Amino acid sequence: MRVTISLIRTLRMMFLRLLVVSLFVTIGAAGSPPNVVFISVDDLNDFPAFMDRYHGARTPHMDRLAERGTVFTRAHAQYPLCGPSRASVLSGLHPVVLGFDGHMEDLELQSRAEELGTELLHSYFARHGYETLAVGKIAHRHVPQGSVNHSGGRGDFLGGTGRLRRNWHQEKTSTDWAAAPEHDDELPDHHTAAWTVERLREPRERPFFMMVGFLRPHVPWYVPQKWFDLYDHSTIALPPFDPDDLEDVPAFGQQISIQPQMPRTEWAIAEDQWRSIIHAYLASTSFVDHQIGRVLRALEESPHHDNTIVVLWSDHGYHLGEKNTFQKHSLWERSSHVPLIVSVPGGTPGQRCDRVVSLIDLYPTLVELAGLPPNRSNQGRSLVPLLNQPDQPWPHVAITGWLDQSFAVQNERFRYIRYGDGSEELYDHATDLAELINRADDPDVKPLKVELAQMLREALAY
Numbered sequence: 001m002r003v004t005i006s007l008i009r010t011l012r013m014m015f016l017r018l019l020v021v022s023l024f025v026t027i028g029a030a031g032s033p034p035n036v037v038f039i040s041v042d043d044l045n046d047f048p049a050f051m052d053r054y055h056g057a058r059t060p061h062m063d064r065l066a067e068r069g070t071v072f073t074r075a076h077a078q079y080p081l082c083g084p085s086r087a088s089v090l091s092g093l094h095p096v097v098l099g100f101d102g103h104m105e106d107l108e109l110q111s112r113a114e115e116l117g118t119e120l121l122h123s124y125f126a127r128h129g130y131e132t133l134a135v136g137k138i139a140h141r142h143v144p145q146g147s148v149n150h151s152g153g154r155g156d157f158l159g160g161t162g163r164l165r166r167n168w169h170q171e172k173t174s175t176d177w178a179a180a181p182e183h184d185d186e187l188p189d190h191h192t193a194a195w196t197v198e199r200l201r202e203p204r205e206r207p208f209f210m211m212v213g214f215l216r217p218h219v220p221w222y223v224p225q226k227w228f229d230l231y232d233h234s235t236i237a238l239p240p241f242d243p244d245d246l247e248d249v250p251a252f253g254q255q256i257s258i259q260p261q262m263p264r265t266e267w268a269i270a271e272d273q274w275r276s277i278i279h280a281y282l283a284s285t286s287f288v289d290h291q292i293g294r295v296l297r298a299l300e301e302s303p304h305h306d307n308t309i310v311v312l313w314s315d316h317g318y319h320l321g322e323k324n325t326f327q328k329h330s331l332w333e334r335s336s337h338v339p340l341i342v343s344v345p346g347g348t349p350g351q352r353c354d355r356v357v358s359l360i361d362l363y364p365t366l367v368e369l370a371g372l373p374p375n376r377s378n379q380g381r382s383l384v385p386l387l388n389q390p391d392q393p394w395p396h397v398a399i400t401g402w403l404d405q406s407f408a409v410q411n412e413r414f415r416y417i418r419y420g421d422g423s424e425e426l427y428d429h430a431t432d433l434a435e436l437i438n439r440a441d442d443p444d445v446k447p448l449k450v451e452l453a454q455m456l457r458e459a460l461a462y
Contacts, residue, residue, distance in 0.1 A: 032207065032307060033129070033130075033207040033370055033371060034207065034307050034308060034309050034344075034345065034369065034370055035204075035207050035208045035209070035210070035304050035307060035308040035309065036125070036130075036208070036209045036210065036308070036309045036310075036311070036366060036369075036370065037210050037212065037295070037299060037308055037309070037310045037311070038209065038210065038211045038212065038311050038366075039212045039213075039214070039292060039295065039310065039311065039312045039313070040086070040089075040136075040137070040138065040211070040212070040213045040214065040313055040314070040315060041214045041216075041217075041288055041292075041312070041313070041314045041339075042082060042137055042213070042214065042215050042216070042217070042218040042314070042315060043082075043217050043218040043219070043314070043315070043316070043318050043328065044217060044285065044288070044314035044318075044338070044339060045314070045317040045318040045320070045334065045337065045338070045339075046317065046337050046338070046339060047281070047282070047285060047320075048062050048063070048285065048289070048339055049062075049063050050062055050063045050065075050066035050067075050071055050339070050341070051071070051073065051339055052073070054237065054239070055237060056231070056235075056236060056237050056282070057282055057285055057286070058230050058231070058282070058286045058289070059285060059286065059289040060289065060293070061289050061290065061292050061293030061296055062289050062292060062312065062339070062341070064293075064296070065292075065296060065310060065312060065341050065343055066341050066350075067349060067350050068310075068343045068349050068350075069310065069341050069342055069343025069344065069347065069349065069351070070341065070342050070343070070344075070347065070348070070351040070352070070353055070386070070387055070390060071339075071340070071341055071351070071352050071353070072340040072341075072342070072353050072355075072357050072383070072386075073352055073353065073354050074337070074353075074354055074355065074356045074357065074398075074410075074412070075313070075337070075338050075339070075340035075357050075358065075359065075398075076336040076337060076338065076356065076357070076358055076359070076398035076400055076410055077314075077315060077316040077317070077335075077336045077338050077358075077359050077400060078094055078095055078358060078359060078360050078398075078399065078400055078401065079095045079316070079400065079401055079402070080316045080317070080328045080329055080330055080331070080335035080336055080400065080402060081102075081316065081328060081329060082137075082140065082218075082315045082316065083102065083103040083104055083139075083140040084098070084100065084102070084104070084401075085315040085316050085359065086137075086138065086139050086140065086315050087100075087104055087109050087139065087140070088359065088360050089121070089313075089315070089359050089360065089362055089363070090109065090113075090120045090121050090122070090138070090139055090363075091109065091112075091113045091116075091118060091120060091121075091363075092118065092121065092360060092363035092364065092375060092377060092378035092379060092380055093113070093116065093118070093360070093377070093378075093379050094360065094379055094399065094401065094459070094460055095401055096401050096405075096460055097116070097379065097460070098112055098113075098116075099112065100112075103140050104140060105140060105141070106139045106140060106141055106142060106143055106144040106145070107144050107145065109139055109140070109144065110123075110144040110147060116377065117377055118375060118377035118378075119375070120144070120147065121209075121362075121363050121366070122134065122143065122147065122148060122209050122211060123147055124363075124367065124372070124375055125209040125366075125370070125372070126147075126148075126149075126209070128370075128372045128373075129206060129207065130206065130207050130208060130209045130370075131149050131150075131204060131205075131206045131207070131208045131209070132147070132148040132149050132150075132208070132209050132210075132211075133148055133149060133150040133151075133152075133199055133208060133209070133210040133211065134148045134150075134151050134152070134210075134211040134212075134213075135151070135152030135153065135154075135192050135195045135196055135199075135211070135212055135213065136152070136154050136155070136188070136189070136192040136211075136212055136213030136214055136215065137154050137213035137214075137215055138154075138211045138213045141154055142154040142213075143211070148211075150199065152191075152192065152195035152196070152199075154188070154213065155187075155188020155189070155191060155192065155215070156188060157174060157188075157215050157218060157219075157220070158174075158220065158222070159181065159186050159187035159188050159222070160181050160186035160187070161180050161181050161186070161187075161220075161222050163176070163220070164176060164178050164180060164220070164222065166178040166180075167273065167276070168263060170261045170262075171261065172261040173219065173259075173261045173262060174218075174219045174220045175219045175220065175261075175262060175263065175326065176219065176220040176221070176222070177220065177221040177222075177276060177277055177279075177280030177281075178220070178221075178222055178280070179222075179223070179224065179225040179228050179283075180222050180223075180224070181222070181224060182224055182225075183224060184224060184287070184290075187216070187222075187223065187287075188215055189214045189215055189216055189287070189288055189291045190291060192212060192213065192214060192215075192291065193212075193214075193291040193292075193294040193295055194294075196210070196212050196294075196295045196298070197294055197295065197298040200295070200298040200299055200302045200304065201298065201301075201302060203303070204304070207370075208304075212295060214288045214291055214292065215288075216284040216285070216287055216288040217281055217284035217285050217288060217318075221277075221280035221281055221283070221284045222284075223280075223283050223284050223287040224287075227283035227284070227286050227287045227290075228279060228280070228283040230282075230283065230286050231279055231282055231283065233275060233276075233279055236275050236278050236279055236282065237278075238274060238275065238278060238321060239278075239320055239321045239322050240322060240434045240436075241265050241321050241322060241324070242434075242436050243266065243324070245322075245323055245324060245436055246258075246323065246324060248425075248437070248438040249425065249438065250419060250421075250423030250424070250425070251423075252404075252406075252419045252420070252421040252423050253331070253406075253417065253419050253423060253425065256402065256403045256404060256406060256419070256420075257323075257329060257330040257331065257332070257402075258323075258324070258325055258327075258330075259325065259327050259329050262325055262326050262327040263277070263325070263326045264324050264325060264326075265321040265322075265324045265325065265326070266324060268321065268326070274321055277320065277321075277326060278320055278321075281318075281320060292312070296310070306345055307345055308345065309342070309343065309344050309345070309366070309369055309370075310341070310342075310343040311340075311341065311342050311343075311362065311366070312339065312340070312341040313338060313339065313340050313341075313359060313362065314338040314339050314340075315338070315359075316328050316335055316336060316338060317333075317334050317335050317336055317337045317338055318334065318335070319332075319334045319335065320334075322334050322434065322435075323435075329402075330402070331400060331402050331406060331407070331408040331417045331419075331425075332408075332415075332417075332435055333410070333415055333427075333429070333433070333435055334435075335400075336398070336400040336408065336410070338359065340357070340359070342365070342383065342387060344369060344387060347387060351387075351390050352390065353386050353387075353390035353391075354390075354391075354412075355386055355390070355391075355392075355394035355396075355412070356394070356396065356397060356398050356410055356411060356412055357383055357386070357394075357396075357398065358380055358398040358399070359380075360378075360379055360380035361380035361381055361382065361383050362380070362383075363375065363378050363380060364378045364380050364381060364382040365380075365382045365383040365384060365387075367382070368382045368384045369384065379459075381396065397409050397410055397411045397452065397455050397456075397459065398410040399456060399459045399460065403420070404419070404420035404421075405420040406418065406419040406420045407456055409452040409453070409455060409456050411452065411455075413428065413429055413430050414426060414427065414428055414429065414445075414448060414452070415427045415429060415435065416440075416448070416449055416452040416453070417440075418453065418456070424440035424449065425438045425440050426438065426439045426440040426442075426445055426448070426449060427439065
């Protein structure tokens with residue numbers, strides 16, 4: 001009998017511990033609803049140190065946030081362009097369901113979400129009692145006018161520099177790289193951080209949902225010289241590049257993916273500019289990391305620290321020489337793979353989750369973390385189970401769309417691309433993460449392609 005009672009007590013304690021782990025995500029400190037600081041970074045690929053993909057980036061503040069939360073090492077965007085990607089995050093819907101594949105103005109996005117019977121993420125939180133704040137680039141430009149309680153606006157990408165045209169002179173792109181301007185406060189991200197710091201210092205009577213959108217490292221890669229000085233130019237590592245890489249890529253894929261206004265890697269090598277481009281991207285990344293650090297420091301010093309969820313994400317990845325180009329705008333892994341950190345008060349620090357997840361999952365995740373009723377319109381799925389157990393089975397794929405009804409399907413091992421004309425690519429990431437060998441014509445993978453195509457159809461059903 002004593003053994004039985006002891007066993008019951010042990011099982012009860014185990015159950016209570018599991019219950020605490022599963023409930024920390026919904027109750028906040030002292031039972032109050034948790035605040036949310038939602039940080040987006042434009043055009044940030046997987047170079048930050050915490051992603052453990054590229055070695056050499058100096059991102060101490062993002063790394064520190066990663067140590068406090070869960071890093072999703074295999075997160076993917078739903079579109080390799082800022083407007084549709086951000087629209088997907090804010091609406092919880094795939095861009096193809098929203099019905100556009102280019103820039104949609106902020107009010108158009110809000111109207112479209114309403115037509116589809118849903119609300120934008122921050123509006124959903126507002127309806128459930130949250131005070132909403134936004135600064136910087138959140139949707140295509142900022143947020144729909146009047147949709148938040150407090151707005152800090154969005155600055156211009158060029159800041160006080162204007163278009164310098166130092167190294168790249170093509171039209172239809174802001175791509176360029178230079179050590180300019182002289183001071184941080186001549187760039188909009190400095191002011192975005194300052195506005196956020198002031199708001200975090202203020203007392204708030206209600207739980208808040210604060211969206212903070214940083215512009216760098218979006219082009220042009222202009223930041224002050226001191227950020228370039230963090231790096232030894234001669235030792236900067238270059239990404240993998242094969243000059244014959246595009247030979248097995250379908251013509252249709254090359255046509256809609258390779259943007260002619262962007263630099264080509266062959267040009268960068270011939271002009272001795274490749275390392276300079278990477279240097280400018282790294283400098284811009286370190287600059288924005290510093291601004292993120294200012295926000296995180298203010299949060300730590302504020303009365304909100306113990307009850308605030310922090311999410312850091314990028315709207316898409318970026319090629320920096322891979323596939324013979326410097327751009328987003330493709331269905332290859334370099335364009336969709338993004339950094340993603342979710343830090344929850346009371347959660348397990350320093351976790352890494354290697355399951356394939358999507359930015360579209362953020363909406364239902366934050367709703368569940370805040371203890372709000374689910375929004376049944378969401379096409380993503382809550383990541384709360386992975387926050388509780390990062391290594392659990394997760395048999396889901398990430399879907400990324402691009403022009404002309406072209407899509408990529410990413411599972412834990414393979415990436416399958418189906419273009420609008422029916423041509424295909426398939427890469428085995430277990431042996432070919434750089435996606436140098438297209439295996440789509442290999443008869444052994446035909447059943448796999450059929451399976452992934454079916455998952456694509458199911459994911460886009462609405």
